[in-house]
Amino acid sequence: MAVAPLVTVEGLSFAYPGSVPAVRDLSLELYRGEVVALLGPSGSGKSTLLRALAGLVPHFHGGHFSGRVEVAGLDTRTYGPAELAGTVASVFQDPEDQVIMTRVGNEIAFGLENVGTAPAKIWSRVARALAGVGIAGLGERRTFELSGGELQRVCLAAALALAPELLLLDEPTSQLDAEGADLFLEAVERAGCAVVLSEQRIDRALAIADRVILMEEGRIVLDAPVVEARPLLAARRPRYVAGAVADEAKPAELAGEPLVALQDVCFAYGDGPAILSGCSLTVRRGEVVALEGRNGSGKTTLARIAAGLAEPDAGTVTRTGRVTYLSQDPGRYLVRETALEEVALGVGGDEVRAAAALEDLGLTFAACRHPRDLSSGERQRLGIAAVSVSEPDLLVLDEPTRGIDPDRKAALSAWLLRQAAEGRGVLVATHDPLLPAHRRVRLGEPVEVRVEA
Amino acid sequence: MSPGPATALLAAVATVAFLIDRIWALALITAVLLVLIVRAPVRRRWLYVSGALFGALGVIVISPFTWSSGGGTLLWEGPTLPVIGPLDLSTDEIRIAVVSGLRFAAVALAFSVYTLLVDHDRLVSAAGFARRSALAVALATRLVPSLERDAAGLAEAIRGRGVELHGARGYATLLSPLVAGSLERATGLAEAMEARGYGRSGSTRAPRPAWTWLDRLALAGAVVLVGVAAWL
Numbered sequence: 001m002a003v004a005p006l007v008t009v010e011g012l013s014f015a016y017p018g019s020v021p022a023v024r025d026l027s028l029e030l031y032r033g034e035v036v037a038l039l040g041p042s043g044s045g046k047s048t049l050l051r052a053l054a055g056l057v058p059h060f061h062g063g064h065f066s067g068r069v070e071v072a073g074l075d076t077r078t079y080g081p082a083e084l085a086g087t088v089a090s091v092f093q094d095p096e097d098q099v100i101m102t103r104v105g106n107e108i109a110f111g112l113e114n115v116g117t118a119p120a121k122i123w124s125r126v127a128r129a130l131a132g133v134g135i136a137g138l139g140e141r142r143t144f145e146l147s148g149g150e151l152q153r154v155c156l157a158a159a160l161a162l163a164p165e166l167l168l169l170d171e172p173t174s175q176l177d178a179e180g181a182d183l184f185l186e187a188v189e190r191a192g193c194a195v196v197l198s199e200q201r202i203d204r205a206l207a208i209a210d211r212v213i214l215m216e217e218g219r220i221v222l223d224a225p226v227v228e229a230r231p232l233l234a235a236r237r238p239r240y241v242a243g244a245v246a247d248e249a250k251p252a253e254l255a256g257e258p259l260v261a262l263q264d265v266c267f268a269y270g271d272g273p274a275i276l277s278g279c280s281l282t283v284r285r286g287e288v289v290a291l292e293g294r295n296g297s298g299k300t301t302l303a304r305i306a307a308g309l310a311e312p313d314a315g316t317v318t319r320t321g322r323v324t325y326l327s328q329d330p331g332r333y334l335v336r337e338t339a340l341e342e343v344a345l346g347v348g349g350d351e352v353r354a355a356a357a358l359e360d361l362g363l364t365f366a367a368c369r370h371p372r373d374l375s376s377g378e379r380q381r382l383g384i385a386a387v388s389v390s391e392p393d394l395l396v397l398d399e400p401t402r403g404i405d406p407d408r409k410a411a412l413s414a415w416l417l418r419q420a421a422e423g424r425g426v427l428v429a430t431h432d433p434l435l436p437a438h439r440r441v442r443l444g445e446p447v448e449v450r451v452e453a
Numbered sequence: 454m455s456p457g458p459a460t461a462l463l464a465a466v467a468t469v470a471f472l473i474d475r476i477w478a479l480a481l482i483t484a485v486l487l488v489l490i491v492r493a494p495v496r497r498r499w500l501y502v503s504g505a506l507f508g509a510l511g512v513i514v515i516s517p518f519t520w521s522s523g524g525g526t527l528l529w530e531g532p533t534l535p536v537i538g539p540l541d542l543s544t545d546e547i548r549i550a551v552v553s554g555l556r557f558a559a560v561a562l563a564f565s566v567y568t569l570l571v572d573h574d575r576l577v578s579a580a581g582f583a584r585r586s587a588l589a590v591a592l593a594t595r596l597v598p599s600l601e602r603d604a605a606g607l608a609e610a611i612r613g614r615g616v617e618l619h620g621a622r623g624y625a626t627l628l629s630p631l632v633a634g635s636l637e638r639a640t641g642l643a644e645a646m647e648a649r650g651y652g653r654s655g656s657t658r659a660p661r662p663a664w665t666w667l668d669r670l671a672l673a674g675a676v677v678l679v680g681v682a683a684w685l
Contacts (some may be wrong), residue, residue, distance in 0.1 A: 054648050085650030096599065097641030100592065100649075106574035109659045114650030122659040144598050158649070216631075270496055273571065309609055325613030333610035333636075335630040346614040372633060387614050 005029035005054060006165055006194050012067035014048055014057055022048040026067070030194050032165065035097040037205040037226070038198040038326040039233075040215035041242060042377035045256035048199040050168045053196065055081040056088050057096070072165050086115035089159035090168040093376075093403065094329075095151040095175070104130070104146070105139040108158045117160060133187040149180040149295045156184060160191055168199045173204065174403040177294045177431045200405050202240045214240075223422065239406035256285035257320065258426040259394040260306045265315035268302050275301050276312070281441055283394060288416050289428040290435055293443030299429035300398055302443065306427055307396040321393025328398045330383025334371035339363060339382055342367070342371050346390045357389035358382075361415070378405050384412075394425040401432050409435075455664055456576040458671035463563045463571075465675035469682040472557035476548070486562035493569035499571065500601065505561035513554035517546035566685075568597060575661060592642070596635070603634050624633035 007030035015021040023045040030036060038046050051057040058065035059080040069076040072087045081088075089111070092098050101107040108126040117125065128431045130136050132152045143151065152172060159167060169188065173181035181204055188195055199205035206212070212229035214222035214237070222232055234241045260283050267276040275298040283289050283306070291299050304310040305317060307325035324346070327333060338343040338415050344354035358364050361381045366374055371382055384400060397416075401409045419426050420438070428435060470482055490498055518540055525545025534537045573591035577584065607627045611618055618624055650656075 024676040056644060056648060060644050060647055081647045082650050084649060085653065088648075090645075090648045092641070092645060094641070097638055098645035100642065101574045101577075102591075102648060103572065103574050106659075110651075111649040113658055114653055114656050116653075116655040116657050119660050122657070126659075144468060162649075248581050304609075309612060322615060324615050325609075327606060327610055327613060330610065332634055333607050333630075335607065335611065335627065345611075355675060372637065382611075390615055392615065 006032050006034075006072055008068070008070045008391070009049075009052070010068045011050055012049075012051060012065075012069055013062060014065050016048075016061060017062045019063075021064075022218055023052070023215075026220055028213065028220065028223060030166070030196065032194055034191060034211060035189070035209045036211045036213055037193045037209035038196050038213050038215065039202060039205070039237075041407060042217040042403075043375050045218040046215055047170055048218075050090065050170050050196060050198060052076065053166065054088050054168055055084045056090075073285045082114070085111065086162045087164060088166045088168060090162035091152075091155045091159050091170065091172045093174055094172040095148065095155045098155055098323050099143045099151060102142055102144070103139075104135075104141050104143060104154055107143055107154055108139075108161050111158055111162050124247070125161050125163075129157040132190065133157045133161055134183060135218060144377045147296050148175040149177070149241060152176060153179075153184060153187070156187060162192075165193055167191060167193050167195045167384065169195065169199075171200060171403055172196055173201060174200065175295075178433070180295055182335075199262065200409075202406060237407070239410055256423070257282040258284050259319065259321050260323065260427070261316075261318045262306060262312075263316045263318075264304070265305060265312040265317065267298070267310070267312050271450075273347045276305075276443075278315070279443070280315075281299060281306070283427045285393065285423055286420050286426050287438040288428065288436065290421045290437035290440045291427060291429040291443065292431070292433070292440055297443040299443055302397050303396050303429045306319060308393075318396075323394040323396060324387040324390060324391070324392040325396045326383050326387045326398060326400060328402065330386075331371075331376055331379030334379065334382070337366050337370060339374070340383060341388050343385045346386055354385075355387055357385040357442060360388075361385045362411070377408060380404060381408075381412075384415075388419070392424065394427065396427045396429075398429045399431065400428060401430065401435060454671055455662075455668045456572045458664070458675070459571050460567060460576060461675040462565050462678075465678045467560045467563040468679050470556050470660055471564070472679075472682040473685060474552050476551055479552060479559055482559045482560060483555055486566055489566050490562060496597065497569060498565070499599075501565035502562075505558050505565060507580075508561060509554040509558035511554075512557050513550045516550045516553055517542050520546070522546045522549065528571060539632065561682065593684040596638070599638060600631070600635060603638075607631060607634075618635045 009026055009028045012026040013021055013024050026285055028050065038049065040046050048057060051061065052069050053071060055076040057063065071084060074084060074087065076084065099107055101110055105126050108129050109122050112122045112125055126139065133156050135150060135153050135157065138150060138154065143154065146154065152175060156172065173184050176184060181201060185204055185208050197205050197209065206226055209226050211225050212222065212233065213220055214225050214233065222229060222236065224232060230241060262279060262281045263275055265279045266274060268274045279302060281302065291302060293299050301310065305312050307323050308319060309325055334342055336345060339358060340351055343357050346353050347353045355367060358367055361384055363378065363381055363385060366378060371379060374382060380400065388395060401412060404412065416426055416428065417436060428437065466482055470479060473479065490502060519537060521539060521541055522543055522545040525543040527541060527543045529542040531540035577591045579588045604627065607630055608618060
């Protein structure tokens with residue numbers, strides 16, 4: 001007897017209000033226990049498909065919906081996201097935008113309370129969920145004290161506590177280091193339910209997936225078991241397949257004078273533990289230096305010190321030339337009404353230079369659009385344009401490839417090398433081992449930074 | 454202490470600060486709240502404490518010049534300005550300014566203690582009625598740290614581009630993006646809440662610890678405080 005699918009999608013098309021269709025005529029079936037890697041470039045419709053499976057499209061977002069989505073026999077046109085909760089659970093990209101309560105235990109209990117779990121069972125299920133993702137000791141901690149990695153695992157625990165039949169994950173490891181991402185995906189693998197995992201770290205997604213769905217421009221262009229999908233992916237999107245390195249790191253032929261030299265730098269937040277102790281680093285003109293290390297190892301702090309945005313407690317910092325700095329998640333920190341004005345801010349309003357910088361990063365089409373109307377990948381590139389427009393001597397970039405698809409990452413890698421070839425120094429704090437660099441500097445063990453209790 | 458009685462006590466203290474005009478009592482309330490707020494993390498409390506104290510100082514220094522009481526001993530008489538009127542300073546005006554300043558400090562610090570030290574989750578759970586309103590208040594309070602971080606992130610993003618922000622006017626330009634960012638964050642949060650079943654019928658509550666004698670004492674104290682202040 002044929003097994004009934006858990007999810008049936010038939011002829012799904014959807015357009016957000018006032019926009020062109022984000023997904024077009026999608027049809028697929030998902031089965032219980034199946035792990036599906038949902039791949040595709042930014043803006044290809046992956047998040048929209050996940051939202052449709054959770055009932056958030058169209059109930060939360062509005063827009064034009066056609067076709068049919070049925071999850072565990074529930075038609076999402078009739079049953080909204082709240083009714084589907086428990087059957088479906090979602091983990092979104094940014095944990096800060098999905099944590100509701102102030103204590104971890106209460107955060108996990110929130111969903112259980114909403115779906116009507118018997119009160120006597122709630123705390124035991126909270127404890128089991130926390131243990132299941134390896135954070136059993138965090139139940140009483142305040143959510144705003146946690147690192148990004150811990151918070152993302154809290155979100156996963158909150159989803160798994162509901163014992164869903166379908167788990168939807170929208171780029172959940174984008175903020176995690178390699179070890180954190182592995183731990184997260186191990187917990188996902190153990191969940192045993194059907195999983196749809198949208199991910200830009202393709203190799204990791206393929207390692208746990210049974211099946212691959214590739215989307216482009218709102219359509220499914222490949223749907224096959226992993227073994228069959230690999231060669232097809234290699235032909236269609238070579239950079240998506242594990243082992244296909246974006247760009248080779250080249251020796252820094254032009255490495256010249258030091259632009260920033262940090263000597264025996266120490267740093268601690270307030271009277272907390274030392275984040276950096278005795279770190280030394282030099283970035284020279286003409287080289288790309290990758291600053292690596294686990295979450296909490298002090299990459300961002302060192303990058304901020306190099307950029308002159310934080311003062312070390314001890315040690316010396318010598319800078320020559322102008323430095324600009326791109327923070328993590330720059331899309332959150334946009335201040336002007338159009339992309340052109342946003343970039344022009346760094347050059348005293350010079351829109352000619354701003355337009356050239358936008359063109360350099362493939363954003364000419366966005367010049368007159370509001371920065372917050374752009375996709376997350378486009379915002380990331382806009383942030384890079386905004387810090388590079390003034391042609392600084394040293395560019396300091398914090399996780400510039402976060403959440404960017406492999407093809408875009410390759411383009412960004414080439415851009416970074418071009419900056420170095422033009423005589424700039426580039427310091428990149430990154431989790432990405434494939435990002436090309438002339439030198440790689442790894443910081444030591446992470447230090448847990450807590451807000452004092 | 455459970456968050457319900459703690460909130461009731463803080464609300465009572467703020468109410469008392471509005472009701473009384475004795476300087477020593479207002480100073481005592483302010484001092485007690487300052488002692489309490491020391492339990493909050495240094496990095497978070499400085500903003501609240503400095504806001505409350507500098508605000509109070511502003512009220513004390515400026516308000517005597519903005520009106521004339523007509524009573525007390527006249528200490529100084531200045532020119533008459535358009536709109537504001539005659540500038541003068543009397544003992545009566547100084548006393549009232551000190552009362553207003555201390556009142557401002559007491560109310561602001563009571564709110565700060567609520568924001569920094571009360572467990573808002575348990576407060577929501579304890580709300581037997583109007584749970585949605587309680588959750589809205591708790592969420593608004595929880596978003597304060599995010600707002601602080603976003604404001605710092607925005608300022609740093611601008612400085613990172615080599616652009617310096619000068620004075621209040623420079624920082625004021627960050628208000629609009631800060632609000633836009635907050636709205637974006639709030640939308641994300643609303644989406645996450647709905648995806649986790651918020652608003653669905655048949656919800657339950659996780660069992661919480663029962664009130665202790667200290668909680669009952671705090672609640673009784675809150676009632677007594679307001680009663681005594683109203684009587685005085």
